Amino acid sequence: MAYVIVSVSLRCPFCGQTSLERLVAETERFDHEQVAGILRRQSYECQLCQRTLPDGTFASAHAELATSSQLKELGFPSAPMAKDAPCVTVMTGGGKLVN
Numbered sequence: 001m002a003y004v005i006v007s008v009s010l011r012c013p014f015c016g017q018t019s020l021e022r023l024v025a026e027t028e029r030f031d032h033e034q035v036a037g038i039l040r041r042q043s044y045e046c047q048l049c050q051r052t053l054p055d056g057t058f059a060s061a062h063a064e065l066a067t068s069s070q071l072k073e074l075g076f077p078s079a080p081m082a083k084d085a086p087c088v089t090v091m092t093g094g095g096k097l098v099n
Contacts, residue, residue, distance in 0.1 A: 001026055003066040003076070006035060010059045012046040019047040024066065024074060035063045 006023045021044060027034070039061055044053045071077075 001028060002030060003027075003071060004030060004035065004063055005066045005070060005074075006039065006061055006063045008039065008042075008044065008059050008061045010044055010046070010053060010057055012049060012051070012053060013057065014051045014053075015046060015049040017046070017048045019044075019053075021045075021047060022074070024071075024076065030063075030065055032063075035061075 004025045004027055006025070008021045008023065010019045010021070011017075012019050023042075025035075025038065039059065044057065044059070045051065046053060
């Protein structure tokens with residue numbers, strides 16, 4: 001098993017601030033399309049004003065395989081990680097992937 005950390009950055013249409021949310025997922029393999037699909041279905045809340053963001057809010061996301069130290073910082077138990085962790089950036093907007 002591997003852990004993927006996805007950092008999602010969203011500009012809140014209500015307060016005008018940029019909200020950053022970090023999601024952690026356990027997966028058998030790193031799959032760019034799977035990450036993009038999960039992001040499209042996810043609802044988000046502004047981390048600053050706590051309002052639910054409307055569908056179609058533009059989001060920028062950075063996904064990477066987690067290292068043991070990153071998981072420890074987030075309070076997860078240690079687990080064996082891949083040595084060479086690929087990194088990918090995906091952009092979503094309006095429920096569609098925009099490479």
